[in-house]
Amino acid sequence: MRVNPNDLSKLAFIYLILFGLLTPAFSQERNIVGRILSNDEQKPIKNANIVIEGSDKITTSNHLGFFALEVNEEDIGPLIISHVGYTTSKVEIPEVDNFKILLDREYKHIAEFDLAYFEERELAPVEESTDSLDAKEVSAKYPGGWEHFFNDLGSALIKTSFWRGLYESGDSVLLLAFSVDQSGILTDIEYDHQIENSDSITIQLKTLKNWVPAMQNGNPTSQFFKLSLKWSEVFSTEITAPLPLGGMLAFKKFLEDNLKYPIRSRSLGVEGRVFVEFIVEKDGELTEIEIVQGISSDLDKEAMRVISLSNWVPGSRRGELIRQRVVLPITFKLR
Numbered sequence: 435m436r437v438n439p440n441d442l443s444k445l446a447f448i449y450l451i452l453f454g455l456l457t458p459a460f461s462q463e464r465n466i467v468g469r470i471l472s473n474d475e476q477k478p479i480k481n482a483n484i485v486i487e488g489s490d491k492i493t494t495s496n497h498l499g500f501f502a503l504e505v506n507e508e509d510i511g512p513l514i515i516s517h518v519g520y521t522t523s524k525v526e527i528p529e530v531d532n533f534k535i536l537l538d539r540e541y542k543h544i545a546e547f548d549l550a551y552f553e554e555r556e557l558a559p560v561e562e563s564t565d566s567l568d569a570k571e572v573s574a575k576y577p578g579g580w581e582h583f584f585n586d587l588g589s590a591l592i593k594t595s596f597w598r599g600l601y602e603s604g605d606s607v608l609l610l611a612f613s614v615d616q617s618g619i620l621t622d623i624e625y626d627h628q629i630e631n632s633d634s635i636t637i638q639l640k641t642l643k644n645w646v647p648a649m650q651n652g653n654p655t656s657q658f659f660k661l662s663l664k665w666s667e668v669f670s671t672e673i674t675a676p677l678p679l680g681g682m683l684a685f686k687k688f689l690e691d692n693l694k695y696p697i698r699s700r701s702l703g704v705e706g707r708v709f710v711e712f713i714v715e716k717d718g719e720l721t722e723i724e725i726v727q728g729i730s731s732d733l734d735k736e737a738m739r740v741i742s743l744s745n746w747v748p749g750s751r752r753g754e755l756i757r758q759r760v761v762l763p764i765t766f767k768l769r
C-alpha cells in the first residue's frame with residue numbers, strides 16, 4: 435500500500451490542531467486540596483461543607499480539616515464554605531493546588547434577658563425532641579426551647595445576686611459568651627467585663643440542663659452563643675438584695691475574726707474559694723446552707739460553719755420582705 439506524502443502532511447496537520455486544542459482543556463483540570471481551620475485557634479474544622487458556587491460539586495472536610503475537589507475551566511464560581519459554628523465564607527478558587535482557609539467563629543445572639551422582670555413559672559414537662567437531624571446544619575437547642583431556657587436561666591441567676599455587681603460597677607448590662615460543646619454541655623463561659631459574683635454566675639450557668647448539641651452533616655459539633663444579661667434601673671429601686679448585718683465591710687471583719695483555717699488543710703497548703711449557697715428567710719434566718727463548689731471536706735465544713743454564725747438583713751421587693759437565695763464565696767488563703 436502506497437501512502438501519499440501529501441496525505442501524511444494533512445494527517446500531521448490535523449493531529450497538531452487537535453492536540454493544540456485539547457491540551458489546554460486538559461491542562462485546566464486539576465485537583466485542589468484545601469484545609470479548613472479556625473481563625474482564632476488554628477484548629478481543624480471537620481465536616482464543613484464546601485461547594486463550588488453555581489455547580490453541583492460539593493464535599494466536606496475530614497477530621498483534620500482537609501478536603502479535595504476536582505476543578506476545571508468551567509468552575510468559575512467561588513468556593514462557599516459553611517459550618518453551623520462559623521461564619522459562612524466565599525473564597526475565590528486559588529491558583530495554587532494546596533491552600534488554607536480560616537473561618538471566624540459565628541456567635542448566635544440570644545435576646546437580651548432582663549432578670550428584673552423574671553418570674554419563675556411552672557412549665558409543661560419537656561418532651562423528647564422530634565426534630566429531624568437529616569439537615570446538613572442544625573443549631574443547638576435547649577430542652578423545651580427558649581421558653582424553658584429563660585425560665586431555667588432566671589431560676590439559676592436569681593440565686594447569684596449578680597445585679598449587685600452590676601450596680602456597683604456602674605453597668606446595667608453584662609454580655610457573656612459561651613459554647614455548647616458536642617456533648618451538649620455549656621462551657622467556655624466568658625464575660626465582656628468582670629463584676630462581683632461573676633464566679634457564682636458561672637457556677638449557676640453550669641447547673642442548667644444539657645443542650646441538644648448542634649449537628650453538622652449528622653455529626654454533633656460545638657456552637658457558640660452570646661447573651662446580654664440585664665438588671666433594669668427601674669427594678670433596682672424596687673428590690674433590695676439581702677445583705678450581712680452592718681454591710682459587706684462588717685462581714686469581712688466578721689470573717690477575719692471567726693474563720694478558722696483547718697489544721698489539715700493548712701499543713702497541706704490547700705487554698706482556694708468555697709462557694710456556699712443558702713436562703714435568707716424573711717426574718718433574716720439562714721436556711722438550706724450547702725456547698726455548691728468546694729475544695730476539701732474540712733474547708734467546706736468550716737465555710738458552712740462560719741456562714742451559719744453570720745447575721746443577715748432580708749431582701750425586699752417593693753418594700754415587702756422576701757426570702758432570697760444567695761451564693762457566696764468564702765476565701766481560704768495562707769499567709
